[in-house]
Amino acid sequence: xxxxxxxxxxxxxxxxxxxxxxxxxxxxxxxxxxxxxxxxxxxxxxxxxxxxxxxxxxxxxxxxxxxxxxxxxxxxxxxxxxxxxxxxxxxxxxxxxxxxxxxxxxxxxxxxxxxxxxxxxxxxxxxxxxxxxxxxxxxxxxxxxxxxxxxxxx
Amino acid sequence: xxxxxxxxxxxxxxxxxxxxxxxxxxxxxxxxxxxxxxxxxxxxxxxxxxxxxxxxxxxxxxxxxxxxxxxxxxxxxxxxxxxxxxxxxxxxxxxxxxxxxxxxxxxxxxxxxxxxxxxxxxxxxxxxxxxxxxxxxxxxxxxxxxxxxxxxxxxxxxxxxxxxxxxxxxxxxxxxxxxxxxxxxxxxxxxxxxxxxxxxxxxxxxxxxxxxxxxxxxxxxxxxxxxxxxxxxxxxxxxxxxxxxxxxxxxxxxxxxxxxxxxxxxxxxxxxxxxxxxxxxxxxxxxxxxxxxxxxxxxxxxxxxxxxxxxxxxxxxxxxxxxxxxxxxxxxxxxxxxxxxxxxxxxxxxxxxxxxxxxxxxxxxxxxxxxxxxxxxxxxxxxxxxxxxxxxxxxxxxxxxxxxxxxxxxxxxxxxxxxxxxxxxxxxxxxxxxxxxxxxxxxxxxxxxxxxxxxxxxxxxxxxxxxxxxxxxxxxxxxxxxxxxxxxxxxxxxxxxxxxxxxxxxxxxxxxxxxxxxxxxxxxxxxxxxxxxxxxxxxxxxxxxxxxxxxxxxxxxxxxxxxxxxxxxxxxxxxxxxxxxxxxxxxxxxxxxxxxxxxxxxxxxxxxxxxxxxxxxxxxxxxxxxxxxxxxxxxxxxxxxxxxxxxxxxxxxxxxxxxxxxxxxxxxxxxxxxxxxxxxxxxxxxxxxxxxxxxxxxxxxxxxxxxxxxxxxxxxxxxxxxxxxx
Numbered sequence: 001x002x003x004x005x006x007x008x009x010x011x012x013x014x015x016x017x018x019x020x021x022x023x024x025x026x027x028x029x030x031x032x033x034x035x036x037x038x039x040x041x042x043x044x045x046x047x048x049x050x051x052x053x054x055x056x057x058x059x060x061x062x063x064x065x066x067x068x069x070x071x072x073x074x075x076x077x078x079x080x081x082x083x084x085x086x087x088x089x090x091x092x093x094x095x096x097x098x099x100x101x102x103x104x105x106x107x108x109x110x111x112x113x114x115x116x117x118x119x120x121x122x123x124x125x126x127x128x129x130x131x132x133x134x135x136x137x138x139x140x141x142x143x144x145x146x147x148x149x150x151x152x153x154x
Numbered sequence: 155x156x157x158x159x160x161x162x163x164x165x166x167x168x169x170x171x172x173x174x175x176x177x178x179x180x181x182x183x184x185x186x187x188x189x190x191x192x193x194x195x196x197x198x199x200x201x202x203x204x205x206x207x208x209x210x211x212x213x214x215x216x217x218x219x220x221x222x223x224x225x226x227x228x229x230x231x232x233x234x235x236x237x238x239x240x241x242x243x244x245x246x247x248x249x250x251x252x253x254x255x256x257x258x259x260x261x262x263x264x265x266x267x268x269x270x271x272x273x274x275x276x277x278x279x280x281x282x283x284x285x286x287x288x289x290x291x292x293x294x295x296x297x298x299x300x301x302x303x304x305x306x307x308x309x310x311x312x313x314x315x316x317x318x319x320x321x322x323x324x325x326x327x328x329x330x331x332x333x334x335x336x337x338x339x340x341x342x343x344x345x346x347x348x349x350x351x352x353x354x355x356x357x358x359x360x361x362x363x364x365x366x367x368x369x370x371x372x373x374x375x376x377x378x379x380x381x382x383x384x385x386x387x388x389x390x391x392x393x394x395x396x397x398x399x400x401x402x403x404x405x406x407x408x409x410x411x412x413x414x415x416x417x418x419x420x421x422x423x424x425x426x427x428x429x430x431x432x433x434x435x436x437x438x439x440x441x442x443x444x445x446x447x448x449x450x451x452x453x454x455x456x457x458x459x460x461x462x463x464x465x466x467x468x469x470x471x472x473x474x475x476x477x478x479x480x481x482x483x484x485x486x487x488x489x490x491x492x493x494x495x496x497x498x499x500x501x502x503x504x505x506x507x508x509x510x511x512x513x514x515x516x517x518x519x520x521x522x523x524x525x526x527x528x529x530x531x532x533x534x535x536x537x538x539x540x541x542x543x544x545x546x547x548x549x550x551x552x553x554x555x556x557x558x559x560x561x562x563x564x565x566x567x568x569x570x571x572x573x574x575x576x577x578x579x580x581x582x583x584x585x586x587x588x589x590x591x592x593x594x595x596x597x598x599x600x601x602x603x604x605x606x607x608x609x610x611x612x613x614x615x616x617x618x619x620x621x622x623x624x625x626x627x628x629x630x631x632x633x634x635x636x637x638x639x640x641x642x643x644x645x646x647x648x649x650x651x652x653x654x655x656x657x658x659x660x661x662x663x664x665x666x667x668x669x670x671x672x673x674x675x676x677x678x679x680x681x682x683x684x685x686x687x688x689x690x691x692x693x694x695x696x697x698x699x700x701x702x703x704x705x706x707x708x709x710x711x712x713x714x715x716x717x718x719x720x721x722x723x724x725x726x727x728x729x730x731x732x733x734x735x736x737x738x739x740x741x742x743x744x745x746x747x748x749x750x751x752x753x754x755x756x757x758x759x760x761x762x763x764x765x766x767x768x769x770x771x772x773x774x775x776x777x778x779x780x781x782x783x784x785x786x787x788x789x790x791x792x793x794x795x796x797x798x799x800x801x802x803x804x805x806x807x808x809x810x811x812x813x814x815x816x817x818x819x820x821x822x823x824x825x826x827x828x829x830x831x832x833x834x835x836x837x838x839x840x841x842x843x844x845x846x847x848x849x850x851x852x853x854x855x856x857x858x859x860x861x862x863x864x865x866x867x868x869x870x871x872x873x874x875x876x877x878x879x880x
Contacts, residue, residue, distance in 0.1 A: 035384035036377020076377035100238025101374030102555030138782030
């Protein structure tokens with residue numbers, strides 16, 4: 001059952017003694033107390049659980065925690081540095097790219113991974129990469145605007 | 155628990171009221187609050203509330219209040235909740251403006267049954283419309299009290315004083331000043347709203363009427379905003395519950411022995427509720443799979459295709475509503491008559507946050523953190539479910555991850571969590587899986603509308619005989635100048651005729667209004683097309699309602715509407731409606747892939763007139779959200795079922811709008827500062843189905859009568875059209 005799994009979480013080393021089959025989502029939300037990453041559908045359709053592993057946006061609800069051994073994991077809690085919001089966070093707040101806020105961490109993490117690889121994405125690239133993240137309040141237009149603003153600043 | 159995470163508002167200096175089972179006297183209540191200046195006010199929600207206001211320790215003559223503390227901060231206590239609609243910001247703006255303080259110095263304490271006085275619930279676009287004016291009046295009253303105190307203290311007449319950012323000063327000598335905090339120091343002043351202090355006129359608004367960044371934005375972009383599922387208590391268990399395979403199924407037998415043997419698993423089987431609990435939610439999930447249950451499922455009676463015939467059958471005689479003139483006279487005057495039938499399937503709320511609650515029983519008191527739009531009614535229901543007096547139950551509403559009506563009175567998860575907390579003696583979280591969320595949702599009802607209408611020789615609508623099954627008549631009210639018009643309803647959106655609805659139904663963003671406006675505005679378009687009249691011109695010729703004309707004209711101006719009869723082949727449409735006191739007109743442009751039947755809305759213009767606008771940015775966000783969400787019910791959202799079996803289980807088969815569906819959206823707020831603020835969270839969604847149907851007709855000549863307009867239905871309509879013309 002229990003195995004020792006080490007990885008870097010939001011820049012800091014973490015060592016866990018856990019069942020490696022457990023999903024990263026629930027290990028984050030329970031053992032590690034990081035509840036910014038959300039459960040939305042449990043089957044990778046909605047993107048509320050999106051985190052970044054290395055430079056890739058992944059669905060933490062489908063990822064066994066074993067799979068992040070030795071890797072760098074970034075969650076929404078890891079973007080703010082010394083009390084300063086990441087440009088994406090700033091832009092989502094400024095542009096009103098959120099309403100109920102429940103999809104927001106997943107949206108921001110998906111956008112974060114996009115900008116890591118493509119700092120100046122075209123509008124079509126933004127739409128394509130964000131397509132798998134669902135927002136029921138329908139803040140889509142403002143989310144796209146926020147990503148454009150953040151990429152312009154970067 | 156990480157201390158950095160933020161609930162909806164940190165209640166400053168407010169301890170829960172002691173629950174003694176009796177209402178406190180005013181004096182005791184004030185004492186408990188500590189010092190400061192307190193203004194009590196009552197919000198009469200359409201006279202519904204008055205007789206039902208039950209207090210939880212509170213005196214009975216108010217249901218919200220604001221308090222100015224010794225530190226100068228202002229706290230607003232309200233039973234309303236924040237679910238994305240932005241009231242945490244717009245209400246703070248109102249209070250700040252009336253008090254002349256910064257928005258940042260306002261703390262909102264919301265949706266906590268111990269800290270806030272009774273409120274029926276957050277729905278119906280009522281917070282700004284009804285709560286807002288009362289809050290503004292209370293804040294104006296508080297300001298008047300503060301200025302009077304300052305006049306005494308500074309020994310100057312009130313008229314000589316001015317206020318800015320919570321500081322009262324002598325206008326001609328600003329150095330002579332006193333802060334609100336200083337004035338509140340040592341005070342125990344209580345006022346009940348007497349309406350004497352007048353709220354500011356529009357011309358003096360400093361905060362209201364201007365965009366303001368959401369007060370919850372920072373918490374939400376950092377992941378620190380606390381939702382019900384994020385609350386952690388020592389020793390808590392996560393529960394997974396046994397659900398039937400279909401509604402109406404009976405549990406014949408259950409064997410939980412294998413699950414009970416799994417390490418760390420607690421099994422509760424009580425009055426038909428079977429739950430497995432574990433400190434790890436995934437272990438609870440695995441253990442649930444070990445439960446063997448024997449269900450008897452009744453044979454399916456209806457499915458998502460046959461439901462409409464059932465509704466017509468079950469509707470009975472119906473009830474006559476709004477009536478004008480005489481239908482027989484209308485029929486006689488008509489030179490053309492039109493019969494139309496319009497249908498809409500069951501819809502799901504599908505908020506991103508599934509229904510979630512954490513319940514904890516300690517020292518005889520049950521505390522439930524719940525994702526709900528109705529904390530006070532939930533408190534009552536939880537008390538009944540666990541056999542506690544209401545005063546021994548506290549419902550706390552953290553941020554709610556979307557509601558849309560689906561968390562209004564739908565409290566399954568909270569009742570289960572409370573019962574399980576009682577049974578196990580541990581804190582218990584129930585968080586629905588997405589499949590449970592679809593299964594247990596209170597659906598937007600399937601509905602049918604039948605309209606017989608007529609126009610006379612001069613192009614005026616002279617007959618309107620309107621029948622609606624299962625959705626009620628919201629937004630069906632007549633604003634066209636039709637002399638002979640009747641609205642008849644058969645059952646309502648929630649309940650109505652017994653056995654009419656196949657499933658639990660509930661309010662879904664503007665309940666019933668979407669199908670009513672779809673039907674009416676489609677029918678109006680059908681008539682315009684028959685007369686070869688431009689659909690905008692036909693509407694304007696048939697309504698003298700000034701507010702409706704103003705939004706139609708504003709939409710046309712922005713859209714660049716060019717006069718033509720439909721079908722013109724351009725793919726443009728118009729539709730309009732009234733909801734929650736607000737007027738909306740939409741114009742849209744669509745494209746269709748004839749081979750696949752996939753319909754795409756490329757542009758929508760929305761003109762909305764909602765009286766005074768408190769937060770234009772917030773209002774615009776709500777309009778944009780309505781339009782995008784509306785594309786879902788219009789194009790793809792439909793719950794599929796066979797008898798009691800819900801076939802829709804996740805977002806792979808329940809398609810909600812995605813980024814690729816985004817049309818270009820333009821919104822226009824039509825000014826009407828003569829009117830108090832009207833509803834903003836729902837109106838713009840109501841004409842979306844109709845405007846798309848009308849634009850599709852304009853493009854192709856095919857008229858769709860059933861929502862959603864799935865690719866298969868569009869293909870079918872186009873094929874039927876080709877067949878008819880060949």
